[in-house]
Amino acid sequence: MQNPFSADDIVIDSRDTVFAGFFRILRYRLRHRLFDGSWSKPLVRELFARGDSVGVLLYDPLRDSVALAQQFRIGCLDNEHGAWVWEVVAGMVKPGEDCADVAVREVAEETGLQIHAGQLLPIARYYSSPGGTDERLQLYCALCDLPPAVEGVFGLAEEGEDIRIRTFATDEAFGAMLAGTINNAATLIALQWLQLNRGKLRQNQAVSASP
Numbered sequence: 001m002q003n004p005f006s007a008d009d010i011v012i013d014s015r016d017t018v019f020a021g022f023f024r025i026l027r028y029r030l031r032h033r034l035f036d037g038s039w040s041k042p043l044v045r046e047l048f049a050r051g052d053s054v055g056v057l058l059y060d061p062l063r064d065s066v067a068l069a070q071q072f073r074i075g076c077l078d079n080e081h082g083a084w085v086w087e088v089v090a091g092m093v094k095p096g097e098d099c100a101d102v103a104v105r106e107v108a109e110e111t112g113l114q115i116h117a118g119q120l121l122p123i124a125r126y127y128s129s130p131g132g133t134d135e136r137l138q139l140y141c142a143l144c145d146l147p148p149a150v151e152g153v154f155g156l157a158e159e160g161e162d163i164r165i166r167t168f169a170t171d172e173a174f175g176a177m178l179a180g181t182i183n184n185a186a187t188l189i190a191l192q193w194l195q196l197n198r199g200k201l202r203q204n205q206a207v208s209a210s211p
Helices: 099-111 170-179 185-209
Strands: 010-022 023-030 044-051 052-060 066-072 084-087 087-094 120-127 136-143 150-155 162-171
Touching: 023 150, 052 099, 052 120, 052 185, 066 087, 066 099, 066 170, 066 185, 084 185, 087 099, 099 120, 099 136, 099 150, 099 170, 162 170, 170 185
Parallel strands: 052 136
Antiparallel strands: 010 023, 023 044, 052 066, 052 087, 066 084, 066 162, 120 136, 150 162
């Protein structure tokens, strides 16, 4: 798809930090080129500066199971299913870090599993809500062994993490997605990707396991 615009079609008149805490909020005053070639009037826009993140769907093609993380999320206080939501394993990318390295680290911290970058299959890289935040999420599927012993409570206490990991039959996870129990974008996208690729992943696993 062609994009008729570039960075030269945006004029930033000012950028101010209006809040700096765990995250930052920036206020921009800017103008941008319109589709008819003219320029917009001056606009004021606030941006939730969150940066890049990764998400990892843990999938065992032999057992046909997935592992998901459950934790408290402040943005889900009014969620009809509660503020403790089921998600893919996720974490934020620090400046200079590689997304795959972050994925490996977050899986170890949140599940106790040791994986390597070669087990990661890229799913998608997308902006979570481009109308208000710069957050960009890199999603992976990690092919791994998921015995029942992977279940437990993990996370870093110094970061306030209290993360429950549980293994589900893949069809059970799909059912929760369709029922709306799983209702966050990263997990929905990852599970829908798995729906499309599940057969191929299981077939490849069977071929590699055969003598």
